[in-house]
Amino acid sequence: MFFFLLIASIASAQQDSLLVSQEGRSKRELKKEQREKDYEPYNALAPAKAAFYSAVLPGLGQAYNGSYWKIPIAYAGLATGVYFYLENDKQYDRYREAYKNRLAGRPDEFTVDGNTRITNDGLIRAQEFYQKNKEISILVTVGIYVLNIIDANVEAHLRQFNVDEDLSVKPNFDFDALSGKTNYGLTLNYNF
Template sequence: MLNKVLITTLFLLISCFSLLAQNKDDEERPKEIPDEVVVDSIIKIKNPINPLSPAKAAFYSAILPGLGQAYNKKYWKIPIVYAALGTGIYFYTTNNKEYNRYRDAYKSRLAGFTNDEFYLDANGEQLSTPRVTDDGLRRAQKLFRRNKEISLLVTVGLYALNIIDANVDAHLLQYNVDENLSLAPHYKINEMDATGNLGLTLNFKF
């Protein structure tokens, strides 16, 4: 009986030493390098910055108003550009037409004629006294000439604004707008005196 116990214990010890030796050999054995390693990743490639893009947008808008906005793909701005320019041109044309009316009548009176449109009534009959005096003609010319010049300046300003808008839009389109960076206004009630405080908050998330 004792021999059986000794034999069994010896057998267990030999088995344990064998397992330990095998584990040690496995640890010392160099691991095999796989032939191919596949890395699952997502690479986001940003569009390259084109430094000439703003200049192109401004050039296109200078050639044809609204073309720079189309180049920037801001198509909704094109009707606004033409509406603004059309309004300026309309007021310039209207004031120029009225100015020419009063100027022609005034020149006619300086030449000694009394047959200008202001000497006629609604039925086209000659009046003894004009509906607009000479002084009135001078004041009207001054008024419409000033309005005409203002309309021209406004139209030129709108044309320049169209070019500037296209240029600035092209610059902004190349900026990286990150959701981690935000700028937002906020309004808070002051608990001390119940007054409102208006502020601006800049948040940056790491």
């Protein structure tokens, strides 16, 4: 009877050790499965798609990438460029109309009681100034539009960059059974 109890307890201990090792293994497997579930496969067309979406409608590439907070920034930049273009165009037309009226001998808004507040040269310089500012506003608006496309493309590339915790530096202790000495070192683990 004692012999039977001894065998039963040994069998139970072995079964428990197998369960522990299977539980440890299953935890590792679960962790690996979780990592694989979180990992998205590389999509080579994602950056091109994001850039195309941003080219069609500014901010759409950022929405495709999930960076919704960048959309108001893109639209604010574009709206600012358009606002300054329209304002400079209005001022350019104002000074242009005054110059044309003065050349035709008609009164203009800068002539009060026969006195001119701005000379003909001043009107020409004002037209040149506002024309230059209109062109700069167009360049700034186009630049912001292009930056919107580039941002969507680069972010789509970087979203696919694998930043995994499998890259680690750990101390390593290796016991050499032949010589009886312990070797110390660092290991760099990188799993593909």
